[in-house]
Amino acid sequence: MNGELIAFFVLALITVSGAVLMINLKKVVHIIVALSFTFLSIAGLYVLLSAEFIAFVQVLIYSGAVSIVMLFGIMLTKHDDKSTVTVGFKRGLLSFAGVAAFFIIVFIGINDLSFGQQATSLHEFNTRQVGIEIFSKYVIPFETVGVILLVALIGAIVLAKNEDEDEKEAKGNE
Incomplete structure (x- = not known):
């Protein structure tokens, strides 16, 4: 067993x-x-696959932005978190057994798998290659995504402004 395999399993x-x-x-x-x-940990798996750009995006977007947005969403909404629910031992054991069975099935399926000759130069300068592809071949979809995100941001501001006006109007009618 080499270090890469141990890192993969961890x-x-x-x-x-x-x-x-x-x-x-x-x-x-x-x-x-x-x-x-x-x-x-998925970002770590991307690093093992020599996809550093995807790993960086995974950490930046998902681990950072999405998790923080979810936390802010929870903190800014009203919810009752006083109820305590205990997770049963059977449910945890059943989940572990399902994961172990899935792991064994996948391990048996890929144990003797052979892909033949592997490309050795794909991981070299992959961030540069991604940048060249995005800004030459896929520049129109890249700009379109930017416009869609801008429209979504403006829509969120308009919706938030309308809710504030509705609340003020409701308080004024009382």
Whole structure:
């Protein structure tokens, strides 16, 4: 066993554990923390695949932005988090058994898999290659995504402004 294989198994264990915890936990903040661990470990798997750009985007967008937006959404909304629900031992054991069975099936399926001759130069300068592709071949879709995000941001501001006006109007009528 080499270090890359050990790192893969550790990151895979963290990924699967975070996913199982997301399913089994009841407090929303704990679920988001488990989700963040899952996102970070997936970024580690991307690094093992020599996809540093995708790993950076994974950390920046998913682990950072999405998790923070979820936390802010929870903090800014009204919810009753006083109820305590205990996760049963049977449910956790059943989840672990399902994950173990899936791991065994996948391991048996890919154990003797052979892909033949592997390309050795694909991972060299991959961030530069992604940048060249985005800004030459895919510049129109890239700009379109920017415009769609701008429209979504303006729509969110308009919706938030309308809700504030509705609340003021409702208070004024009372």
